[in-house]
Amino acid sequence: MATKFSRQRQAIWDFIKDRTDHPTAEAVYLGVKSACPNISLGTVYRNLMLMRDTGMIRTVEVGDGVIHFDPNTTDHNHFICTNCGKVIDIDGGDVEAIKQEAAAHFTGRIQGYSAYFYGLCPDCTKSAATKTTE
Amino acid sequence: MATKFSRQRQAIWDFIKDRTDHPTAEAVYLGVKSACPNISLGTVYRNLMLMRDTGMIRTVEVGDGVIHFDPNTTDHNHFICTNCGKVIDIDGGDVEAIKQEAAAHFTGRIQGYSAYFYGLCPDCTKSAATKTTE
DNA sequence: TTCCTTGCAAATCGTTTGCATAATG
DNA sequence: CATTATGCAAACGATTTGCAAGGAA
Numbered sequence: 001m002a003t004k005f006s007r008q009r010q011a012i013w014d015f016i017k018d019r020t021d022h023p024t025a026e027a028v029y030l031g032v033k034s035a036c037p038n039i040s041l042g043t044v045y046r047n048l049m050l051m052r053d054t055g056m057i058r059t060v061e062v063g064d065g066v067i068h069f070d071p072n073t074t075d076h077n078h079f080i081c082t083n084c085g086k087v088i089d090i091d092g093g094d095v096e097a098i099k100q101e102a103a104a105h106f107t108g109r110i111q112g113y114s115a116y117f118y119g120l121c122p123d124c125t126k127s128a129a130t131k132t133t134e
Numbered sequence: 135m136a137t138k139f140s141r142q143r144q145a146i147w148d149f150i151k152d153r154t155d156h157p158t159a160e161a162v163y164l165g166v167k168s169a170c171p172n173i174s175l176g177t178v179y180r181n182l183m184l185m186r187d188t189g190m191i192r193t194v195e196v197g198d199g200v201i202h203f204d205p206n207t208t209d210h211n212h213f214i215c216t217n218c219g220k221v222i223d224i225d226g227g228d229v230e231a232i233k234q235e236a237a238a239h240f241t242g243r244i245q246g247y248s249a250y251f252y253g254l255c256p257d258c259t260k261s262a263a264t265k266t267t268e
Numbered sequence: 269t270t271c272c273t274t275g276c277a278a279a280t281c282g283t284t285t286g287c288a289t290a291a292t293g
Numbered sequence: 294c295a296t297t298a299t300g301c302a303a304a305c306g307a308t309t310t311g312c313a314a315g316g317a318a
Contacts, residue, residue, distance in 0.1 A: 004292045004297050025283080040300045045283065047298090063195050063248075065308085066282070077236050079244070092239045098232050102211050102251050105226045110213070111253040114197075117236050118246035125242060138272050138317045159308080174275045179308060181273095199283085200307070 011035040012047045013056070022060055022068040022078075022087040062087055062116060075113065081121035083128075088121060145169040146181045147190070156194055156202040156212075156221040196221055196250060209247060215255035217262075222255060 011032045016023065023031065029044045048069050051057045060068040062080050068087055077090040077098075095113065103110045120128060145166045150157065157165065163178045182203050185191045194202040196214050202221055211224040211232075229247065237244045254262065 002293080002297075006291070006298055008299075038300075040302095041282095042284075042301075043299055046285095049284095059197075061195050061197050063193075077239075079236075079240055079242060081242070082245070088240075088242075090236050090240045093236050098235060098249070099251070101232055102213075102224050102227050102249070105211075106213055106222075106224045106251070108213060108215070108222075108255050108259060109253045110251045111216070113249070113251050115232070115236070115247070115249035117233070117240070117244045118248075119242055119244045121242045136272075136318080140273055140316075142274075172275075175307095176276075176309075177274055180310095183308095 008032070008036050008039045008043055009047050011039070012044060013051070016048075016057065016069060017071050019071055020089055022062075022070050024066045024068055026066075028069065060087065060114075077115045077117060079117045079119065079121065081124055082118050083120055083124040086121050086123075090117065142166070142170050142173050142177055143181050145173070146178060147185070150182075150191065150203060151205050153205055154223055156196075156204050158200045158202055160200075162203065194221065194248075211249045211251060213251045213253065213255065215258055216252050217254055217258040220255050220257075224251065 012028060014035070015031050016028060025041065025045050025048055028048065029039070029041050032039055032044065048057070048059075052059050052069070055073060056071075058070045058073050060070050060078060062068060062078070062085075064085060070089075072089060075095040077093050077095070079088045079090050080086070081088070098115065099110055099113050102113075146162060148169070149165050150162060159175065159179050159182055162182065163173070163175050166173055166178065182191065182193075186193050186203070189207060190205075192204045192207050194204050194212060196202060196212070196219075198219060204223075206223060209229040211227050211229070213222045213224050214220070215222070232249065233244055233247050236247075
């Protein structure tokens, strides 16, 4: 499959490659519109999925029923704010240790791994503290 | 909301309460049909979601685009077989330790947690070993 | 009787796909 | 030129919802 780097694929990659906010296909679509005014959602999906299959990016399923895309393909954890829905990277954790912990209690071979932590993100914690009541 | 325990809700609960195979709504629907021949998928969904909101069960999103339901509401990890799609509980892991590990690298308060490990389940590992060649 | 629930069917909504056309190497 | 990619719109499939009728307290 000789990959032809189309303008839209390039635009999608440029848009997502440095993102840390785990955009959805819809978000990528909107974000790329300025560079490619008449790109279609289908093309965005096709390219994102292709990038995932190629290992350029990774898909993240947070539990909101929508697929999020993450250019960070190294093992890391995710935090999801139960208030605003934001998805934040938790870098620097010892992923290997977590894998070991789980592997110790399971008889199969564990290859991949993906963990989600839920709670209030720093921002939401702050604004919650502001309002004294409610 | 005074909950009226209908026959179908009872049947759904009876069906799922001891399951460890994380059935989908569809699976519950089929499994409950013997007890309630003309129950509808909608009712199954409504009840499962209600049970989740009530904390009776928990939903599990494995990455196959379908919601799985789990009567085990205690913190535990899940293993998903990349070959057969089976979802297996990993009991006995030190979930608290994993939470701590992640919390140490994040500035928000971590409340919930859910992790998925991927690989070949014992069964599939076995059958893979059987076939000398592929 | 009074709400809560159901069954049914239609409606959503995210994602996928077929196809004729356009762009890439 | 031979392919690969695109845009569009229709197809899909899981989940949700409105509503009139049925069932539990």
